[in-house]
Amino acid sequence: MISDLARARYDIAAFLTRRSEWMCRLDSGPPMWMREEQISVSLEFGKLILTLWGEEFSECWRIEAYEIRGERLILRLGRQPGRVATLEIASGESMGEEAAAARRRAFADTLRHLIERELGARVEYVATHRDDARHLSGIYTRLVLARGGERAIAIAVNSGEPQAHVDGVVTAGLLWWECATNSPHGAEARRLMFFAPCGRAATIARRLTILRRDGPRLELYEVDQARGALIAATPFDQGTLFDPRQMRLPRPVVELPRHPLRDRALALAPGLLRVARRPGSAVESLRLRGLEIARLSRNRFLFGVGT
Template identity: 30%
Template structure:
């Protein structure tokens, strides 16, 4: 395909590299398409961008694919970056597309699917509840109420009795399906407000596709029973079979607890390649580097939470000797360190440390990349600003702050979590968010549920020793048997209005605190607002 026919013109290698870097920094879920076919999903792939010999080269690889292309030009439109590429040894250009979201359905196709689903949902419910009537189920966007078109919303009523209903179809992403409970709680509240005493909203019925209910089921178990009745159903859209799920059957939590890394031993094991990697960092900036042990064989180097280098140890193919591999790159960008790449890597590191610093520019992709990771790094280094001096027992023990414990499996929620402990021995779960997210409260509940589950599995009441200490966390401390406290931490202007609404529906056993930070938290974290669950 000729470049001009695709609306792509040539630019300098530096311009192309900057465009690629900026797009991939802003769109971590992007996919690379060739004529509509997915070549790479960036959530499961890695890449490197190099500028050598007057050309920009893009290298992408995953478990089952490897690709190297020269990129000579690009054009942009909303959420899409069109790339003019060349295979090595060929002269005919090929147009590839980087798109921000993996869902490639056209707006018309999505709308048609959702409208058909709303009609199907209404028909199935009326067949299951023949003595009830249904309001027209709607999918229209309602920005004022935070309702998106992915969710079908309606009301079943019988005389003065009524139920709010929300459903989501099987072609939506799992993240969209898991968001149905937040939408359902907001819809229930709106229906009760609009009922104005003319009918009694008994509760909320949620309908999700068959086999997708586990997250919603686990969350619903912690909703207040005095606030409403809660029912969850799975719908097989092919057979139109509706199956109710038992709210008491929460199943197994998808989580794992890894042993705390032995940082001292790792420092010695990685000492030689670490010196080599640190030699790429300007001497004046080396104190800004954070070391994070990913596993017994991988050490990551981070700058304000952004991983920019990694050292991996592998067993040599021809012997039992250990070899070390060093690579550099921001996020999923990665280039091996070797004599040929050293000048490019040194330039990248200098550019990164010059631009990703306090007081940087929001227009700079390296500055704004992974803001939650930056916030996490600030709090890992100093969690003190979050403590409340008026409650000495609830103040955090700053000697024990862990990230992603326990870890979620097969999940990229765009969130980062911290686990610490207060001076009274209570575990404290911190859910962090840098941008507005209406599902903030229930995502925090997800992490709280997993920490609580691990904490209560094998705790020894006589010693206070439980699962976490047996895995190397909180050494020497006696942990309280009480459930963890939940802290939701975000810039105050970025806390979605839905957050407090959802929190009010949680059972009293979920002791929560909502902390609103200053907008310029990168320059120093300060708590601007603090709200607690009733009775605490």
């Protein structure tokens, strides 16, 4: 019970003035947005009363206890004997972070069961908390697995994350590998495993092909939560599509007359700058490793990328 009702009313009212809108959730119900003026706290007949109202509803509750945690207010409410409810009032960002954290914890539990069932491995360590001291994000699920006498380091990202976070699992995995292999949990690990949402791992597969061959053995799995399955994916690249030797077209060699402005520009980086002129054009393009950085037109030199 609240011993100092006046102090409690002041604390709650001061909290509500921090924002003009709040996200409210009663027990485990859906969250709803409410404006500051739709929430009031008053002292009536020796009781602290909370009133909520909107276009289609109006609620009155007796406040039995309260707690303020940063940008979150938690109220224990009573209306009739034996009927108690919990109301959470928080900023949208705070409630969104809490929902994301709950989603990540649930995914970690699901993934642990899938790994044990599908891969026959034992999960020795699993974590989703943020660790700033070791630069480990709370976005990803970090695991240490054991199968037989072999250990593996694993990292996973759930389907509720944006694509940028999914693609970033490679960097997060390398950081986790360095931390885990320097700890008793994964000192003897030889494999680094990545788990990504089904159908969203193409960028990860390409990025894994450029990692050093003398590092850990890499494995990539897609997580199909709907079917409850792990699907092995092979890291791949685009072959010769990105080989510049296959894309370089022969250009006719044209002897250009000497020009003092061009000669001075070429002298800035001898051997690195090239001059090109399109057929039928009097404009010359000055390029650094293929990137146009300047154009020469008659007696004017214009500098700038893509001038």
